[in-house]
Amino acid sequence: MSKKILIIDDDEILVDLLRNKLEESGFAVFIAHNGVEGLKAIKKENPDIILLDIVMPEMGGFEVMEELQKEGIQIPIIIVSNSGQPVEIDLAQKLGAKDWLIKTDFDPKEVLEKVIKQINK
Amino acid sequence: MNQERTKSEELATIKEDLSGAKKYIDDLTNFLPVSFLVVNPLHIILEANPFFVNISGYEEMDVVGFDIEEFFLEKKELKLFKKKILSGRSDKNEIELTFTKKNGEQFPAFVSAFVRKDKKGKVFGYFLTITDITDSKKFNERIEEIVSQKTKELESKNREIAESRLALMNILEETDEAWKNAEEEKEKTISIIANFTDGLLVFDKNDCLNMGNPKAEKFLRTNINNLIGTHLKDLNGSSLVKSIVEVLLKNEAFKKDKKSVAKVKAAHREEVKTGDGQTLEVSAVPIIAGKTSIGTLVSLHDITREKMIEAMKSEFVSIAAHQLRTPLSGIKWTLKMLIDGDLGKISKDQKEILEKTYVSNERMISLVNDLLNVTRIEEGRYIHKPEMVNILDIVEPLVESYKAEAERKGIKLNLETTKKRNLNVAADIEKITLVAQNLLENALKYTPKGGKITFFVKHKVKANKIEVSVKDSGVGVPKDQQARLFTKFFRAANVMRMETEGSGLGLFICKNIIESHGGEIWFDSEENKGSTFYFTLPIVTEKEFEEFKKKL
Numbered sequence: 036m037s038k039k040i041l042i043i044d045d046d047e048i049l050v051d052l053l054r055n056k057l058e059e060s061g062f063a064v065f066i067a068h069n070g071v072e073g074l075k076a077i078k079k080e081n082p083d084i085i086l087l088d089i090v091m092p093e094m095g096g097f098e099v100m101e102e103l104q105k106e107g108i109q110i111p112i113i114i115v116s117n118s119g120q121p122v123e124i125d126l127a128q129k130l131g132a133k134d135w136l137i138k139t140d141f142d143p144k145e146v147l148e149k150v151i152k153q154i155n156k
Numbered sequence: 157m158n159q160e161r162t163k164s165e166e167l168a169t170i171k172e173d174l175s176g177a178k179k180y181i182d183d184l185t186n187f188l189p190v191s192f193l194v195v196n197p198l199h200i201i202l203e204a205n206p207f208f209v210n211i212s213g214y215e216e217m218d219v220v221g222f223d224i225e226e227f228f229l230e231k232k233e234l235k236l237f238k239k240k241i242l243s244g245r246s247d248k249n250e251i252e253l254t255f256t257k258k259n260g261e262q263f264p265a266f267v268s269a270f271v272r273k274d275k276k277g278k279v280f281g282y283f284l285t286i287t288d289i290t291d292s293k294k295f296n297e298r299i300e301e302i303v304s305q306k307t308k309e310l311e312s313k314n315r316e317i318a319e320s321r322l323a324l325m326n327i328l329e330e331t332d333e334a335w336k337n338a339e340e341e342k343e344k345t346i347s348i349i350a351n352f353t354d355g356l357l358v359f360d361k362n363d364c365l366n367m368g369n370p371k372a373e374k375f376l377r378t379n380i381n382n383l384i385g386t387h388l389k390d391l392n393g394s395s396l397v398k399s400i401v402e403v404l405l406k407n408e409a410f411k412k413d414k415k416s417v418a419k420v421k422a423a424h425r426e427e428v429k430t431g432d433g434q435t436l437e438v439s440a441v442p443i444i445a446g447k448t449s450i451g452t453l454v455s456l457h458d459i460t461r462e463k464m465i466e467a468m469k470s471e472f473v474s475i476a477a478h479q480l481r482t483p484l485s486g487i488k489w490t491l492k493m494l495i496d497g498d499l500g501k502i503s504k505d506q507k508e509i510l511e512k513t514y515v516s517n518e519r520m521i522s523l524v525n526d527l528l529n530v531t532r533i534e535e536g537r538y539i540h541k542p543e544m545v546n547i548l549d550i551v552e553p554l555v556e557s558y559k560a561e562a563e564r565k566g567i568k569l570n571l572e573t574t575k576k577r578n579l580n581v582a583a584d585i586e587k588i589t590l591v592a593q594n595l596l597e598n599a600l601k602y603t604p605k606g607g608k609i610t611f612f613v614k615h616k617v618k619a620n621k622i623e624v625s626v627k628d629s630g631v632g633v634p635k636d637q638q639a640r641l642f643t644k645f646f647r648a649a650n651v652m653r654m655e656t657e658g659s660g661l662g663l664f665i666c667k668n669i670i671e672s673h674g675g676e677i678w679f680d681s682e683e684n685k686g687s688t689f690y691f692t693l694p695i696v697t698e699k700e701f702e703e704f705k706k707k708l
Contacts, residue, residue: 048486052493059498090478117481120473120532121541138485139521142492 038154041065041082043073043099044115045091049138053086056143057150070094074102082110084154086146087132089116089123100130111153115146193284195269199223199238202281211288213258224284229254229262241269244279255286263288355436355456361449363388363410375436375456376400399428400438400456407440410452427459434460473531480524487517526661533668542582542673544701547613547622547693548573550589555611558596566605573613581622581693582701583673588693591666591677595626595689598662603630603686616692621675625690632683641679642667666691 040062044050054064065080067073069091077085089096096114103110112132116123119137127135133153136146185192191208193201200223204216212219212227219227228234230253237251248270255265266287274280349356355372357380359365364387368380378393388410391401403426404410425439437457442449491514493499495507502510555571562569581588599609607629614623633641633648640646642663670677670691681687 046482046486049489052489055493055498117478117485120477137481139481139488139525143489143498144492144496 037061037063038084039063039065039080039082040084040086040150041067041073041076041080042086043067043070043076043091043096044086044088045069046088049115052143053146056147060147060151062150070096070099070102073099077103077108077110084150085110085112086115086150087112089114089118089127097126097130100127100132104130111156113146113149113153115141191286193219193224193286194281195224195284196281197242197279199225208286211257211286212255218258227256228265228267229256237267237269241271241282242279244271244273244277247271252289255288263290264293265289354458357454357456358443359388359410359452359454361451363452365391366451372456375430375458396428396430400436403428403438404440404454410440434458435463469531473528477524477528481521484517484521484524488514488521491517523661526665529665530661533665541584541586542701543585544580544696544698545583545585545588546579547581547583547588547624550583550585551592551611551613551624554589554592554596558600562600562609565600565603566607567600567603568608569600569611570609571611571613574615576615579615579622579695580701581673582696583693584669587669588673591669591691592624592626594662594666595691598689599626599628599630599687603628607686615695619692620695621692622695623690623692625688627686627688629686632685632687633679633681634683638679638681642677 038061040057042050042053042057042064044053045068050066050068054066057064065076065082067076071094073085073087073094076082087096087099096116100112103112109131114127114132114135115138116135117138119135124135134149136149141149185205188205189207190205191211192205193208194203196202200221201219204214204219208219209215224238225231225234233251233253237249237253240246240249248268250266250268253265253267254262255267256262266289268285268287270283270285271279272281272283349367349369352369352371355375356369357365357372358367364385365380365383367384368376373380376394376397378397383391383393388401388404391397407426425437428436428438430436435458437459438454439457440452440454443451443453491510494502495510495514551573552571555569559569596609596611603609609629610627612623612625612627614625616623637646637648641648646660646664667677670693673693675691675693677689677691679687679689
């Protein structure tokens with residue numbers, strides 16, 4: 036059975052490109068466009084891994100992680116964001132994120148590699 | 157007959173009386189201790205009494221018949237005196253003259269002439285008294301001498317008193333002036349301290365609180381007067397006072413050895429949160445007198461506003477970064493997938509165009525990254541995450557990854573390293589990679605085809621440092637522009653002409669990274685011959701690394 040991956044990001048272009056790349060590699064890809072949708076999808080689909088953006092409308096990535104921590108839900112999370120200040124990265128680590136990828140520093144192929152590496156851990 | 161008898165009897169009686177009177181007078185003159193002469197109007201001596209004989213040494217017969225002039229030294233004065241006597245204007249005439257005794261000795265004499273006149277007022281002679289005034293004169297002289305000396309002494313004493321009085325007045329005036337100045341200075345200092353916008357606490361050399369200004373009182377919400385004289389470690393009260401004391405006890409200025417404290421130059425600053433949203437910056441500097449510290453000045457500076465601005469700026473940077481990176485990452489990902497053929501087959505020409513666009517976009521991304529880094533450096537928040545790392549583990553893969561590009565450009569790229577592999581530096585791998593990459597990219601950018609780039613990693617044994625250098629045979633940096641190379645937004649003129657891209661931020665960032673690692677960065681360069689950029693990083697032991705981490 037293919038692995039389930041949930042992308043929570045409001046950037047349509049990136050989501051489309053990522054979906055393309057990940058499906059090509061055999062992942063079952065689910066999409067949410069903000070934190071609120073994301074939390075619902077997590078509960079509904081119980082994904083194996085989550086790609087999470089930070090700055091989103093309605094609910095951002097940090098709040099999603101806080102919510103998951105509160106509810107005791109443990110799913111590997113990789114942050115894929117346009118920002119990436121050290122304080123933010125530290126905070127994400129404290130909230131349980133496995134990795135932080137700055138979008139401009141990676142491309143879809145490299146994101147895919149990180150995802151595979153994480154799943155195989 | 158009776159009458160005659162009576163007359164003759166009367167005459168006899170008168171005679172008898174007269175001779176009695178004469179005898180009385182003679183006896184008196186003989187007895188009186190006054191020397192006198194009886195002189196006629198021609199100034200010839202007629203009689204001399206026994207006391208004259210006594211004081212002059214002459215016998216009466218030696219002087220009788222002689223002019224008085226014979227016995228006095230001052231002839232001229234005597235002449236005038238004689239005239240004065242004979243004029244009869246006054247009965248008594250006096251003068252001081254020098255009398256010559258028979259044996260030739262002389263004595264000062266007080267000479268007094270009593271004029272004798274007949275019934276008609278005609279002068280028929282005079283009495284001359286001569287008194288030896290040697291003793292009285294001596295006595296007078298001595299008195300005068302004493303008086304004069306005493307006067308002199310008194311004058312000199314007076315002068316001395318006047319002088320010392322003046323000196324005293326001057327001293328008093330100076331003291332007064334100095335006191336006024338000191339008082340003024342004190343007033344000034346007190347007024348400065350009292351009105352200073354920072355809270356100030358002064359501790360004495362035993363670290364006991366000496367004074368505090370109203371602002372400190374306000375910050376600490378404590379009556380300072382109740383704490384005066386209390387040792388730093390015994391100060392308590394609010395939790396804020398406790399946290400400030402905690403910070404100060406760790407401060408260099410409060411070390412035990414006051415001589416070493418005197419060498420502490422820069423104030424050590426520490427931020428303390430007040431608990432109600434305020435942030436205080438606590439700093440302490442020793443108060444130096446001569447070579448030793450006589451106390452400590454602690455200042456409490458309210459940086460709440462700065463903190464707020466910093467937070468706002470940081471938020472702005474974060475938002476700006478996000479806003480700028482969002483479209484750039486969209487373009488990057490799209491181009492990358494197009495180039496990789498993930499979105500359908502493309503022709504060779506199309507691929508070439510897309511690759512060029514991709515490179516331009518990458519430049520844009522790196523420019524945005526540079527701007528973000530600079531902002532963070534200026535905020536002082538360019539946080540490093542140090543790890544114990546072998547510098548070769550950073551440099552070797554980096555050089556390897558650029559080999560292909562160098563080859564494509566027709567440039568020889570080599571790496572020469574020390575054989576030792578156990579030399580660790582404390583480095584934020586990502587940041588140091590950024591520096592090495594920056595220097596290598598610059599070398600590649602500014603070295604023409606056929607050129608050579610060599611990467612050196614050397615162990616500087618004496619300095620206990622690792623020295624990394626990148627030597628190229630490129631365009632070099634013009635001499636007049638070398639001084640500004642590490643400044644923000646600087647781009648050398650010869651570089652601007654050949655290539656328009658580049659933010660002018662790379663070397664500024666490199667300098668900040670290396671210096672925050674405790675290293676140094678510099679270069680040698682000659683225009684049209686090439687440049688060598690160097691940086692050093694201190695070699696650290698495990699223990700030193702722990703210390704280094706604490707400092708960050």
